Amino acid sequence: MPITQVSISVDNTPGSLHRATSILEKEQINIKAIMAATQLSPAQVHMIVDEPERAVQVLEMNKFTVTTKEVIAVAAPDHPGGLNAILRPLIEAKVNIDCMYPFIYLKNDEAILILEVDKIKEAKEVLKKHWVKTYSTEIYKS
Numbered sequence: 001m002p003i004t005q006v007s008i009s010v011d012n013t014p015g016s017l018h019r020a021t022s023i024l025e026k027e028q029i030n031i032k033a034i035m036a037a038t039q040l041s042p043a044q045v046h047m048i049v050d051e052p053e054r055a056v057q058v059l060e061m062n063k064f065t066v067t068t069k070e071v072i073a074v075a076a077p078d079h080p081g082g083l084n085a086i087l088r089p090l091i092e093a094k095v096n097i098d099c100m101y102p103f104i105y106l107k108n109d110e111a112i113l114i115l116e117v118d119k120i121k122e123a124k125e126v127l128k129k130h131w132v133k134t135y136s137t138e139i140y141k142s
Helices: 016-026 052-061 084-092 120-129 137-141
Strands: 003-010 031-037 043-049 066-077 097-107 110-117
Touching: 003 016, 003 052, 003 110, 016 031, 016 043, 016 052, 043 052, 043 097, 043 110, 043 137, 052 066, 066 084, 066 120, 084 110, 084 120, 110 120
Parallel strands: none
Antiparallel strands: 003 043, 003 066, 031 043, 031 097, 066 110, 097 110
């Protein structure tokens, strides 16, 4: 089952992100990973939350511009060079990483990374071929 990234546009001003996170807090939706790109205008915030469909609904009800995209959650060994075990197969398949950020959880001495890529199907295939561990929706419950 795919991992859904929920993205919102916010003004790059004090309190803008807090407004969104407060809405999620009130609804008891947990943020599992987050990344903000403030050099864009408006700023873009990408999140992995434990209830993506409900998060989209409540954010849209509160006038946020919301988009979703399928992303990949991968396990990177937590040692020097661990990230390269993921990058090398993607280079081989000519898959570009559009965005990468950490998941807020370390599992079995592995860092979990969220990858937004330009060719999701090819990325999944090559990572599987190279024995790179990927996660499904079980990360929502971590």
